[in-house]
Amino acid sequence: MNDEGHYTTTQSLDQLEQEIAGAIQAIKNDDSAEAFRIKYLGKKGLFRSLLKSVKDLSLEERKTYGGKLNALRNSTEERFGAKPWEESMEGGEEECFDPTLPAWPIPKGSIHPLTKTRNEIVDILVGMGFELAYGPDVETDYYNFEALNFPKHHPARDMQDTFFVSADVLLRTHTSPVQVRVMENQKPPIRSIMPGTVYRNEEISARSNCQFGQIEGLYIDENVSLADLKGTLLSFSRQFFGEDTDIKIRPSFFPFTEPSLEVDVRCFICKGSGCSVCKQSGWLEVLGAGMVHPNVLASSGIDNEKYTGFAFGMGIDRIALLRYGINDIRLFYENDTRFLRQF
């Protein structure tokens, strides 16, 4: 199918040159370029076969015809190599390009705001030297109450409405049972944090859910004091809520700590001047804490004359509500994707 028969004279090469110029101009894309390459410059292309026939020519003809053919081949390769069609592909008769059309609909994922909040808290506390520990959701009465100095038939048990599976098995009402498990398995110094899901048998409302996340911290060593607890919580609060945060502590009651305290953090929204989030008080109640009760240390086999310790705990859901300005806790558990995509 090659046309070498047409171009056997020196003059006819001028015609070939014209033909090639037209063919190069006609190239619109890579496919037609490849067709051109095969036709003219390929192994079985026109130039190869014409050049093969040169050896049969007279010396004179070899010089003139062969020289011209070689020059034409070189110039063709050069012109073809410059890929003139690419320029026209990019810059030619272009349609008006509209970058404002919607993107390709790559699905977008997200991480739940409760997870994000938990991880932020965990990261700060890990940075402060706490190690993570975990425990089961379904606990025994012993770990959830008894070992934490909640005697049977004590009204303190009313503080945490409990879901029971059987007389001695229940859904943990706090992450504190993990404290006991950690103390049973490790020797002081202990510096642990215990995140997890906890359950309370309470009606579901905008302000509380029967299930929520909690993070508990525990530090036991020689000479750990309330001053250390205050310092730790102040440092955490400033890292989490902002550098200008202050804390206020006041007495409270948890059976497993003595003294027990509630920790209020200066409202990070109004900076203490009073707003609807802090109910005009300027303070937000976010943490419960205290010095580990000597009975709790003793029941986990830790010498309470040698060691003291502190513990603190916070509700992840409540902190997430405050952090994102959400007014209904149920939004976290409904998982409306219009809600989830905001985080």
Place this chain on the structure above:
Amino acid sequence: MKITYNWLKELVDIQASADEVASRLTLTGLEVESVEKRAIPQGIVVAEVLEVSKHPNAEKLSLCSVSIGKEEPLQIVCGAPNVKAGMRSALATIGTKLAPDFTVKKAKLRGVESFGMLCSEKELGISEDHEGIMSLSDDFVVGNELSSYLPDDYIIEIDLTPNRGDCLSMLGVAREVAAQFNAPLKPAAKHPTENSDSTENYITVSIEDAEGCPRYAGRMVKGVTIKESPLWLKNRLSALDIRPISNVVDITNYILLLFGQPMHSFDYATIAGQKIIVKRAIDGQTFTTLDDIERNLIADDLLICDEDGPTALAGVMGGAGSGITEKTADVFLECAFFNPVGVRKTSKRLDLSTDSSYRFERGVDPESGLIDAIDTAAALIQELAGGEVTKDIIDVYPKPIAKRKVTLRPSQVARVLGVPIPKEQIVQYCTTLQIICTKDNDTELEFEVPQFRHDITMEVDLIEEVGRLYGYDNIPTSDHASVGLNKHPNTREAIVDTIRKSLAGLGLRETVTNSMSSEKKLKLLHPELEPVKLLNPLNPDMACLRTTLLGSLLEVTAYNSNRKNSNNALYELGKIYLHQGENVQPKEPETLALLLEGAYLPASWNTPTQELNFFILKGILETLQSSLKLSPFTYKNIDKNDRGFFTEESAQVSGDGIIGLCGKVSPAIAKSFDIKTPVYYAQLDITELLTNGAERPLYSALPRYPAIERDFSFVMDDSTLSSAIQDEMYTISDLVSQVQPFDVYRGDKLPEGKKSIAYSIHLRAGDRTLTDKEAEKVCTAIISTVKSKFGATLRE
């Protein structure tokens, strides 16, 4: 618990405002929830009804002429049945603001003008009485503002912690306020005038269970007149949410509020045999309480009995029939100390919590507080109901409860609080709380704790008291911490983090759902699993712990579909709970669930819809596996009988520390959750992965020599798995470096029951460029092996 500010000021000498008191109480550990002003509105005046006539146009209304001390009487229309000429009452004059949204105006009632409103006690918040307008005694001067008799007050609500039973009373809070403000307490107790007739002549008291009832005191008041309580008493009870009933009952309630001591008043005439016997119930015995409910009792329950049988459930509730009525003439007052645990057990078992049981559970004062309470009650009855108080209290107290002795080392105060507090200061703080130092050798102090402080039993309890009074805000804040260096690597958090980020990057949204579900739904998804059931669920929809995450994710999907949030791609990292037997903790596998619903990609202006299929789900799992640097997962068909909620388009998937199922959820299951679009789901147990972590991969050298590529298409039985052929190819020669199926064909050109799969095979040697000859040898081996092992032939 609520207290009133005015009453508090009667008990402790302070000048501080209600708000100051409230903030101080919060700082001392009695957290104040709210402070609310309680006032009789200005404009309510004492009025005298001069004349009453019938309303011309209304049967039930009266036309009254009412004096408020001015020259001209006012014309008032009144609907109360008790209005009569000569009575004194309270009139809301025109302009009085009775409620934020209710101002009294001149009104025309059925054609007659009324210039004010005669008020009921309920309308003024004094009691629940709305039967008629309130009636005032002649001591109230016509024309005076009613507020001059009932001054403005503040109701302070305290969220009391369960350790502070001693503060469940006006007196208890007053003691705290006295200690905080260092102000003196005023005497709260009154004492009756006794006659010479001994109480013992009227009644005998015996305790058969001294553990359940360590102390029982009684008093007799003879010849009382049961009537309405005076305004101040009704007002005080109402302020603290107790409904006034009649004088004697109101007085025992007043004592409850003042001293925190529950009392019971008996109509003496009903006490059979004039005997009080405190004893345990018999198993199976029944007793009808005041609320007319018949209670089934057990031997743990303590009863107050007379000769005929039980008259009260000790410390919880009286019985119908022994209480005070209008006809009561002689009153027997009970004032006892019941064992907190015993009362709590009964109250919890019967689900019957009363003001009385609440206080007994938390411990009342068995000592002087108890005697003050019964004396004050008798004195008040004498004052407000008349009658004579007989001589002496009957006091059965076999084993007096001594003051607890607690030792405190000042060095421990410094150790726990982090600040040294001088010994003298410690003693002084305790003294203000009536905790008296009885011994002082240099390193140890011994204190006697009053019996009303049931919460102070050991050294650390005293340290807390010292800390509270020292002020937690005054304790220094340390600015350094010693950190132990003995750490364990935490692979769990890193893995979980990678999973979340990887799935979020793949377009899945993380959900957090409740662990509780309905038994019906769980049985639908996993009929073979017995879920863990709760004894006391919130509702039937949350009665069990979930055995799968599918129910939760389908519910979230349905919730979103109903809100037109389509094409849901969700994941959750949570636990499922697998029953292991009665009274045993369940297994809690750490579970990762993925759910895709609708289409993977919706149609867009330049893209058609990408429908979901198994291999999209598989692609997500593969990317996850790659992010976690795990070796490739293995997929196997699931036996028809084990597919559960999956369709045929499903597989068992397993990998390093991971096992689970994935595939298309049966449309019938999806439909039962109200979802009609396709649903794909994967659930992986990742417990082992999280526990043991993943191996950190080592680098493998990049190939230095080119691969030879060969394509083969094999015709095989439709039941042959592609992976089986692939796996086999790799075993044929080390030179096989990659086998990738690139086309699958079933159809006309092949016999029934056959398919063809085309594989692209890469052959590569690590140390040289392969020759065609070497490659041919391997290819021949591949073809013959595949033929002999799978009966698959090369497709022409």
